[in-house]
Amino acid sequence: MSALTGTVPLVCLALRRDRIALPAWTLGLAVYAGTTTALWANQYRDAADLVPEVTMTASNAGIRMLGLASGASVGAYTMVRNLVLLAVLAALMSIFAVVRHTRQGEETARAELVGAAVVGRQSGLAAALVVTAGANAVLAVTLSLAMILAGQPAAGSLTAGAAVAAVGLGFTGVAAVTSQLASSTRGASGLAAAVLGVAFLLSGIGNMAGRVDPSGLRVESAWPTWLSPIGWAQQARPFGGDDWRPLALAVAALLAGAAAAALLAARRDFGHGILTQRRGPGRASRALCSPLGLAVRLQRGALIGWSVGLVGFGAVMGGLAGQVEQTTGSARDWYLELGGGGQILDAYRASVMQMAGAAAAVYTVQALLRMRTEEAAGQLEPILATGVSRARWVASHALAALLGATALMLLFAASMGLAAGAALGDPAGQVRAVIGAGLPQLPAIAAIGAGVVAATGLAPRVAVAASWAMLMASVLFGPLFGPTLAIPGWVRDLSPFSHVPRAPADPVTAGPILALVAVVAVLGLTGLYAIRRRDLALPA
Amino acid sequence: MAPAIAVAGLVKRFGSTTALDHLDLTVPTGEVHGFLGPNGAGKTTTIRILLGLLRRDGGTAAVLGGDPWRDAVALHRRLAYVPGEVNLWPNLTGGQVIDLLCALRGSVDRRRRAELLERFQLDPTKECRAYSKGNRQKVALVSALASDVELYLLDEPTSGLDPLMEASFQEVVRELRAAGRTVLLSSHILSEVEALCDRVTIIRGGRAAETGTFEQLRHLTRTSVVVETAVPIGASLPGVHDLAVHGNRAEFSVEAGRLNRVLEELVGYGVRSLTSSPPTLEELFMRHYGDSAAPAADARPAGVR
Known part of the structure; x- marks a missing residue:
C-alpha cells in the first residue's frame, strides 16, 4: 500500500x-x-x-x-x-x-x-x-x-x-x-x-x-x-x-x-501539530471566573489579531494624511462625498473612519457569533447549568464585544492620529480629531451587534449566515460602497452606517445617535427575550 | 420532606417526534437513584428539562421544590451537573475549567478539589484540546463533585473512564450518599447502577417502564429454576415458562407469586436437587429492551435538531 x-x-x-x-x-x-x-x-x-x-x-x-x-x-x-x-x-x-x-x-x-x-x-x-x-x-x-x-x-x-x-x-x-x-x-x-x-x-x-x-x-x-x-x-x-x-x-x-x-x-503523530502543546496554569485566575471574564477570554485571541491589523492600517492611513491636501480631481471628490464635504483633511478622516468602523463591525459580528458556536458545540450547557442566567450570559458577551470594538476604534484612531501627527505636526491634536471622528461609529457597530443577538435568539440555526449577510448588506449599502454601486437611497438608509454623522466634517447631532441607540435596544432586547424563552439548541 | 425530584406526566416534543411521553420520576431526598434506558430513550432530555435548558410541553416537574424553568438560576446554585457529552474550551486548561464552573456555581473548596484531582489522577495543567474523552469526563466530574450541593445530576458520568477510575467514582458517590446528598445517575453500566443505587427507574420510549428497588423489580419478574427430579417432568406446570426437559433435568422460569404452587407440584416428581436464582439486572433490562426496542429507537436523544 x-x-x-x-x-x-x-x-x-x-x-x-x-x-x-x-x-x-x-x-x-x-x-x-x-x-x-x-x-x-x-x-x-x-x-x-x-x-x-x-x-x-x-x-x-x-x-x-x-x-x-x-x-x-x-x-x-x-x-x-x-x-x-x-x-x-x-x-x-x-x-x-x-x-x-x-x-x-x-x-x-x-x-x-x-x-x-x-x-x-x-x-x-x-x-x-x-x-x-x-x-x-x-x-x-x-x-x-x-x-x-x-x-x-x-x-x-x-x-x-x-x-x-x-x-x-x-x-x-x-x-x-x-x-x-x-x-x-x-x-x-x-x-x-x-x-x-x-x-x-x-x-x-x-x-x-x-x-x-x-x-x-x-x-x-x-x-x-x-x-x-x-x-x-x-x-x-x-x-x-x-x-x-x-x-x-x-x-x-x-x-x-x-x-x-x-x-x-x-514526521508527526496523528492529531498533533508540529508546534507542541504548551502546559497552562492549573488554576483559573479570579478574572476568568465570571461570565464576563470568560467572554473576554474567549474573544481575546481575535481581538489581539484585529488590534495588530488595525494599528497597522491606521499608521498607513495616517501617514497618507500628509498627501491628502494635494489630492485633486475625482479622488478629492470621492473623499468629500464620503467624508461629508468641507475641509479635505476632515473629509479624509471621516472617510477612513468609515473603513475602520466596517472593520470593527466585522470583529463584533465574529465575537458575538461565539455565543451561537458555544451553544451548538455544547460548551454552553455546563455554564447554564450553574448559577448563570441566560440574560447574564448574553449580556456578558455583548459587553465584551462592545468593549472590544471600542478598543479597536481607539487603537486605530491613536495609531492614525500619531502617524498623521508625524506627517503634519501636532500629534495630540491629530489624535483628538481622529478619535472624535471614530467614536460616532460605535452606535452603528452596536446596532449590527444587536442584530446578531436578535438572530441568535430568534433563529439560532441560521444565525451565523443571517448575521454575516446583515453585515455584508450594511457595508455594501452604506456610504463606503452604496453611492459607487448606485444603490437607491431608501436601501442605503437600511444600513446603520448611513446614519453615522460624518465627524468632524459634519457636526455630531443627538438625533441619529439616539435613533441608532433605540435600534440597539429594540434588537438587543428582542434577542434577549427570545433566548430566554426558547429551548437551547444543544448537540444530541 | 418534599422529594428532590418530582416529575409527573412529563411531555417533550421536538417537532413531530415525542421524546418524552408522560414520564413519571420521583427521587426522594438522600437517595441515589439509577436512571436506566437505551440510547434515545429520553434520559438526557429529561435531565435537560430538570436543568431548565429545555422547556417542557406538558406535565409537572419540581426540582428541590422549585420549578426548573422559572427558578433555574436559584436551583442551579444548589445542584451540580455532569453532561453526557463533555465539550470544553480547547484553549483553557482543565484546572481553569474546574475553577470556572465551580465559581459560577458558588465557590471552590480548594481541599476537596485537590483531593478529587488526586483520586481521579487528572493533570489540571493540560489544555482541554489535549484531553482524551475520559479525561474530559474527569474534568466535568471533578468540577461537579468539588461543589458542596444538595443534588447531583450525573448523565452517564463514567463513559470513557477506566475500571480504576470507575472504582474511584463509586467510592465518591457512596460518600455523597453517606453525607445525605441526592444523586440522579443516568447510566448504561448495570453493575454500576446495581452497586450504587437505592432505587432505579427504567425509561423506554420516553416513559417510565419500571420503577422501584431492585427487590421490587425482581418481584415483578420470573425466577429461574434448574431442578433434577427422580421422574422426568411430563406435564406442563402452572405459571412456568420456557420449560426445557433433558431427561431428569429441567430448566424453566416461574412467574412471580407462583413459585410456591410450582414447588408443590415438583414434589410429586421427587426432587433430588434444586437451584433457583433471582433475575439479574441484565435480564430485567433485556426483558424491557431486548425484544422490541423499536418504538424507542426513533425518539431523539435530546436537544433540538
Whole structure:
C-alpha cells in the first residue's frame, strides 16, 4: 500500500461534503466580478471620464495600497478596484477548504475513522490539495467567462481569472503547511490568514513605494510586491500587458507547500501539530471566573489579531494624511462625498473612519457569533447549568464585544492620529480629531451587534449566515460602497452606517445617535427575550 | 420532606417526534437513584428539562421544590451537573475549567478539589484540546463533585473512564450518599447502577417502564429454576415458562407469586436437587429492551435538531 492509496475515494468524499460551499464561492466571486465590471464598463464608456479616474488611482498612494494601475482601459481599471479583493477571497476559499479536509478532520476524529480504513498516510492531504486546486481551476474559468460576458477582451479576462486562481493556489500550499504546524482548526486557519495579511501588506507597500510612469496611468511597483502572491497576481497585469510568467511563482509556491506539508505529515503523530502543546496554569485566575471574564477570554485571541491589523492600517492611513491636501480631481471628490464635504483633511478622516468602523463591525459580528458556536458545540450547557442566567450570559458577551470594538476604534484612531501627527505636526491634536471622528461609529457597530443577538435568539440555526449577510448588506449599502454601486437611497438608509454623522466634517447631532441607540435596544432586547424563552439548541 | 425530584406526566416534543411521553420520576431526598434506558430513550432530555435548558410541553416537574424553568438560576446554585457529552474550551486548561464552573456555581473548596484531582489522577495543567474523552469526563466530574450541593445530576458520568477510575467514582458517590446528598445517575453500566443505587427507574420510549428497588423489580419478574427430579417432568406446570426437559433435568422460569404452587407440584416428581436464582439486572433490562426496542429507537436523544 502506497502513501497515496485511497486518494480517489477521499476526493469524492471531499467533493460531496463541499458540494454547496465550493460552487457558492466560485459562482459568487464570478457574479461579483461580472456585475461590477459591467457597471464600470457602463460608467466609463467615455475615455475622457476614465483617464482622470485612472490617473487618480495611480497617483494616490492610499489607493495604490489596494490596487495597481496598469493603463487606461475599463479592464485595467476593474483590476485596480477588484483584483486584491478577489485574490484575498480566493485565498480564504482555499485556506478554509484545505483546513476543512485536513486539520479539522483530525480535530473532530473524523479522519481517525477514515485513517483506519485502507488509506495511505498522505492521501488525506493529497485529496485536500486536489479538491482545492480543482476549485481554483474552476474559479479561473468562471471568473474569465464572467469578465468576457461583461464585454472585456478575452486575453485580459483569461489573465485576470488565472491571476486570481494563482493566489488561491499559492495559499492552498500555505494552508497545507499550517495544517501540519498547528494542532487545531482555528490555529491552522489563523496562521494561514496571518500569512495572507502579510502578503497583502507586502504587495500594498510595494505598490505604494513604486513610481508612476510618464503617462501617469501605470504604476511600476517596488520590490516588496514580489514577495507576495497577491503581488504576483498584480504583476501579471491583466488587461495591461498580460504577462503570465509571475503566476508560475504561485504554482511553485503550491508545489513547495505541498512537498513541505508531506514531509511534516510524515514526521508527526496523528492529531498533533508540529508546534507542541504548551502546559497552562492549573488554576483559573479570579478574572476568568465570571461570565464576563470568560467572554473576554474567549474573544481575546481575535481581538489581539484585529488590534495588530488595525494599528497597522491606521499608521498607513495616517501617514497618507500628509498627501491628502494635494489630492485633486475625482479622488478629492470621492473623499468629500464620503467624508461629508468641507475641509479635505476632515473629509479624509471621516472617510477612513468609515473603513475602520466596517472593520470593527466585522470583529463584533465574529465575537458575538461565539455565543451561537458555544451553544451548538455544547460548551454552553455546563455554564447554564450553574448559577448563570441566560440574560447574564448574553449580556456578558455583548459587553465584551462592545468593549472590544471600542478598543479597536481607539487603537486605530491613536495609531492614525500619531502617524498623521508625524506627517503634519501636532500629534495630540491629530489624535483628538481622529478619535472624535471614530467614536460616532460605535452606535452603528452596536446596532449590527444587536442584530446578531436578535438572530441568535430568534433563529439560532441560521444565525451565523443571517448575521454575516446583515453585515455584508450594511457595508455594501452604506456610504463606503452604496453611492459607487448606485444603490437607491431608501436601501442605503437600511444600513446603520448611513446614519453615522460624518465627524468632524459634519457636526455630531443627538438625533441619529439616539435613533441608532433605540435600534440597539429594540434588537438587543428582542434577542434577549427570545433566548430566554426558547429551548437551547444543544448537540444530541 | 418534599422529594428532590418530582416529575409527573412529563411531555417533550421536538417537532413531530415525542421524546418524552408522560414520564413519571420521583427521587426522594438522600437517595441515589439509577436512571436506566437505551440510547434515545429520553434520559438526557429529561435531565435537560430538570436543568431548565429545555422547556417542557406538558406535565409537572419540581426540582428541590422549585420549578426548573422559572427558578433555574436559584436551583442551579444548589445542584451540580455532569453532561453526557463533555465539550470544553480547547484553549483553557482543565484546572481553569474546574475553577470556572465551580465559581459560577458558588465557590471552590480548594481541599476537596485537590483531593478529587488526586483520586481521579487528572493533570489540571493540560489544555482541554489535549484531553482524551475520559479525561474530559474527569474534568466535568471533578468540577461537579468539588461543589458542596444538595443534588447531583450525573448523565452517564463514567463513559470513557477506566475500571480504576470507575472504582474511584463509586467510592465518591457512596460518600455523597453517606453525607445525605441526592444523586440522579443516568447510566448504561448495570453493575454500576446495581452497586450504587437505592432505587432505579427504567425509561423506554420516553416513559417510565419500571420503577422501584431492585427487590421490587425482581418481584415483578420470573425466577429461574434448574431442578433434577427422580421422574422426568411430563406435564406442563402452572405459571412456568420456557420449560426445557433433558431427561431428569429441567430448566424453566416461574412467574412471580407462583413459585410456591410450582414447588408443590415438583414434589410429586421427587426432587433430588434444586437451584433457583433471582433475575439479574441484565435480564430485567433485556426483558424491557431486548425484544422490541423499536418504538424507542426513533425518539431523539435530546436537544433540538
